[in-house]
Amino acid sequence: MDDLELRTEADAILAELVGDPGGAARLREDQWQAVAALVRERRRALVVQRTGWGKSAVYFVATALLRRRGAGPTVIVSPLLALMRNQVESAARAGIAARTINSANPEEWDTIYDEVERGETDVLLVSPERLNSVDFRENVLPRLAATTGLLVVDEAHCISDWGHDFRPDYRRLRALLAELAPGVPVLATTATANARVTADVAEQLGTGGGEALVLRGPLERESLRLGVVELPDAAHRLAWLAEHLGELSGSGIIYTLTVAAAEETTAFLRQCGFPVSSYTGRTENADRLQAESDLLENRVKALVATSALGMGFDKPDLGFVVHLGSPSSPIAYYQQVGRAGRGVAHADVLLLPGKEDEAIWRYFADSAFPPEAQVRQTLTALAEAGRALSVPALEAVVDLRRNRLETMLKVLDVEGAVRRVKGGWESTGQPWSYDTERYAWVARQRAAEQRAMREYVSTSGCRMEFLRRQLDDEGARPCGRCDSCAGVWIGSTVSTEALTGATKELDRPGVEVEPRRMWPTGMPSIGVDLKGRIPAGEQCATGRALGRLSDIGWGNRLRPLLAADAPDGPVPDDVLRAAVAVLADWARSPGGWAPNVPDATARPVGVVAVPSLTRPVLVDTLARGVADVGRLPFLGTLAYTDVDGAHAARRSNSAKRLKGLSAAFAVPDDLAAALTGAPGPILLVDDYTESGWTLAVAARLLRRAGGERVLPLVLAATG
Known part of the structure; x- marks a missing residue:
């Protein structure tokens, strides 16, 4: 032929x-x-x-x-x-x-x-x-x-x-x-x-x-009109959406950097009367299918999505893409905005950057290849085991979080140092070298992409040309359509009414904190006699936090307060008021303090603080302040028995963290006496929870000392 x-x-x-x-x-x-x-x-x-x-x-x-x-x-x-x-x-x-x-x-x-x-x-x-x-x-x-x-x-x-x-x-x-x-x-x-x-x-x-x-081929997208709308804070960005979403043609996608932000934005826009749906990594598969169908058939104005929607959604008549917060890479940004305008003559692409964007980039920047010492530790553990080890078993040996450990093992698998078998991973015995230069280059590349994304926001030149140059597109030239080339076409002002509504939505504190119910696998192998399900009589209850560190509402307020370099000090008045409001809402929620617990005392009988190495004043004043406002006795603070172990437990995987915490605390005699004399639920106060193991260990001690139930209250939850 x-x-x-x-x-x-x-x-x-x-x-x-x-x-x-x-x-x-x-x-x-x-x-x-x-x-x-x-x-x-x-x-x-x-x-x-x-x-x-x-x-x-x-x-x-x-x-x-x-x-x-x-x-x-x-x-x-x-x-x-x-x-x-x-x-x-x-x-x-x-x-x-x-x-x-x-x-x-x-x-x-x-x-x-x-x-x-x-x-x-x-x-x-x-x-x-x-x-x-x-x-x-x-x-x-x-x-x-x-x-x-x-x-x-x-x-x-x-x-x-x-x-x-x-x-x-x-x-x-x-x-x-x-x-x-x-x-x-x-x-x-x-x-x-x-x-x-x-x-x-x-x-x-x-x-x-x-x-x-x-x-x-050339990467020009002649249908896209790119623009940046810079606004003071998250409340202004939500208010802007409420006032301008209706001006954008057709239906589209609103990208956020975190799951929490997607859920917050969806809830607010629905309150404003917009038909929108959330699409994140937490969305169930059936709900994802429904959301995709709704957007394809224009039954919703927008999907509010994280990168879970990513590259693979095909809707030729998608009329707009809005980003609430900047992605960390202009290449990733180009890819996401490329979903718009494939089958229509004109589509609007708008970026609403936030001051918190870089903090969120750092928060999710845990994907770099681990240092050589940790890689070697993993290879040694597998070689010495002489058999397959599961990821949970390796967690007990290697100080890496599960996602990062799994990613590292997959890379080692491809490079021939380990192999996946039924039951886990095993060593191949093949020699392997740590490519220091390559991993360092990749880290520098990520940093360069972040700098480029900041430059995209501030550039006075053509935005499409900027993105194309980031992709080494030799034909890049001014597009004549973006806000730099043709001028701003959409306003940045918001009404007092819209701003008030957005501020009220973001200022509403309170998210649930789920307790740990199972001990990590492999604890006995590292000398900690804890395994299986945590006995019901030693678990802490579902707790509350003011917000998640990934929120665009309370997350923005809490991240600076809890940053590693933030000075310690008394709890700010607005934060204490919010904590009290969370407690009031908690009491009014279905089941109150103890849902599904028959004949439970409806109100805590006292407040206990978790000791803090980095923010002792913050945690102490928070616990005492909550006790004063709630007219509850402050029963005391748990004591440290192993300061070094508790400190080493931070930023570890579950097994390593629990090992460091398992013997780090004790119940002082005066606190034990107070617990015995005040039967009923105890409010346990800490600054934040990342893995839940500090709360689990503290609750176990308190319940063993006579506390009936332990209700955790923290300022922030991660995730």
Whole structure:
């Protein structure tokens, strides 16, 4: 078949894909170049093109052409559940049978594998996490590698740790690339790769298959109008939304930096009469599906989302993207705003930066590769164990939090130092070197991205040109549309009424603090005789905090007060008043102080303080102030028995933290006597809770000393 016949067939498939069979749809020349490279030349190719360019059309058209020529199914590796759902529907229009394997449908996996075996599936979409599953790697991946007709790596920048969204699960693709049969084409796609990331991904694509073809296009988005609205604080930003959201055309996305901010913003906008839904990492899968459907069908004005919505939502007529707070990377920002204006002539993209943004960046900046000493400690523990160790068991040995420990293990797995097996992780015994230079460079890259994001806010030049230059787009030039090029088109003023409403919403204190109910795994192995469920008679109750440190309301007030370099001092009057208000609301809540506890005393009988190494005055004055206002006796403060252990427990993982805290406190004799003479619930006061183990250990001591129930009250909860 010559090029003309192949092109004609490809265009006919495209017409079916877009729902216009027999129509005039044609692949653009750059799309056709990618399809031809895959189908005719069976090459490996990296396509770096702007969001909305039509990357999915390339791999669906190529799939149909290859399947007609007897090739095996296409395997698409994508981290995007929302995009997977969109693409399954799109493929069906062209008669392409597509199925997906991800964390949301485990009950379907066996059926899908059988369909692939029988040749009934044309496209299999797989989440990268599956690549790191022992069962998938051992039983499914070899069969896929042997039968795959086309491998597609979506959001390919995730492969590279130079990129803004590195995901170690993606590194497993190198093994799959090396195992593919000769002549199997590979397509990698991304909209957000600068020159360094492009070169790195292209090099990895060449694994076992020769040099990769790189097809890079301009990243200009002519439909987007970029602007920045600088406002004094979070209340002004919410008030601005309430007054200007209705002016933005169509429906869109409001991005926030934290889950708490998304939930706060959603609640406030609903109070203002806007149909909006929240979309975060905490949103249940069924609710996510409903939210996506509501936005696609324009039943809501906006989804208020964290990066959980991310790259993978496909709505061509999305009319606007607003960010409440700056992402830490202009590349990530470009990717998120690229969701707008794909199928409409004009879309507004507005950034409302906050003074707290950098504090939030630091709060979530726990993703750097651990220091060499901690990595070596992990490798030694696995080598000495001589067997597989689970992550909870490793936590008892290695002072890393679970998410960071798991990420580190995945990197070590890819680099051959450890391997995941049933039951956990084991050492391979292979030599491994710590790439100090590379990890330091990545850290500097992250810092540079943050500086660039600050520059984006303050630049007087073209904003689109700025973003394109961050992505090394050689064709970057002034867009003529942004607020720098064409002038400000939307106001920054808010009415007194809107500001009052927003301030009232953000000033409302009070969030629940869930207690710990299980001791961490592996405590006996490190000399602490605690395991299993915490006995009901030793648990603390569900408590309260004024707010979360990630809130845009009380979080903004509490972060400076609780910062590591903040001076100690008496509790501020407004904070004490808020604590008292939280207690009053707590008492009025369903079940009051002790829901589901029959015949419980309705009111605390006294206040106890947790001793503090860093803020003794703050905690003491908070506890005594609450006692005075509530007319409750201040029963005393727990005593330290192991100051060094308690201090070392901060910022550790659960097992290490609990080990440091397990013997750090004692109940002084006078406090024990007071507890015996005041039967009833005890209010336990501390500055903040991060892991919940300080409260769990303190509550256990108090209950063993005679306290009936322990009700924690803290200024802040993390998360």
